[in-house]
Amino acid sequence: MKVYEDFKVYGPYLRKDKRKHVCLVKYEKGKKIKKTVSYPKFLMEQHLNRYLLEDETVDHINGNFEDDRIENLQILTRSENANKASVYVEVPIVSCIWCRTEFKPSRAQYEKRGVTRAGPFCSRSCSGKYGKSVQETGITLDREKVEVLHYSYNNNYKKEYVNFYNKESLCEPEMQ
Numbered sequence: 529m530k531v532y533e534d535f536k537v538y539g540p541y542l543r544k545d546k547r548k549h550v551c552l553v554k555y556e557k558g559k560k561i562k563k564t565v566s567y568p569k570f571l572m573e574q575h576l577n578r579y580l581l582e583d584e585t586v587d588h589i590n591g592n593f594e595d596d597r598i599e600n601l602q603i604l605t606r607s608e609n610a611n612k613a614s615v616y617v618e619v620p621i622v623s624c625i626w627c628r629t630e631f632k633p634s635r636a637q638y639e640k641r642g643v644t645r646a647g648p649f650c651s652r653s654c655s656g657k658y659g660k661s662v663q664e665t666g667i668t669l670d671r672e673k674v675e676v677l678h679y680s681y682n683n684n685y686k687k688e689y690v691n692f693y694n695k696e697s698l699c700e701p702e703m704q
């Protein structure tokens with residue numbers, strides 16, 4: 529498999545926050561397809577000759593975002609990367625989808641990724657009541673997103689919507 533086959537590569541372009549990205553363009557049946565990919569991710573994908581998985585991010589081992597040498601790049605899961613980069617995590621107050629009581633989700637709750645079941649619940653009791661109601665009525669509720677902010681040393685923060693694929697992270701340009 530060739531990574532980004534048929535794409536024309538523009539860049540890397542330097543952003544204000546010193547991170548780089550590339551623009552990839554190809555035409556399919558006369559339609560222009562454009563993707564923006566972070567440069568280190570692009571380099572890693574070329575290096576491995578595969579696309580990164582949703583949960584894989586590229587980390588600069590020495591902490592210098594400008595040092596994109598392949599020896600300085602490693603793959604971390606999103607939570608590993610967030611833990612490494614962040615000084616502290618700001619967890620929002622959310623409301624229980626069953627009783628609407630406001631509460632602060634525990635680390636175990638907000639770090640649960642890829643969970644598609646309903647939530648968050650303030651307690652086991654609410655989660656149990658919900659489960660019982662689903663059995664009786666068949667009506668399910670959607671999981672509500674929990675927005676967690678990771679503050680890093682340079683005070684750039686990274687916004688994360690936990691339990692959802694982190695498309696809106698401010699540190700990585702999203703695919704377009």
Ligand SMILES: [Zn+2]
Nearest residue numbers: 624627650654
């Ligand atoms: Zn509740």
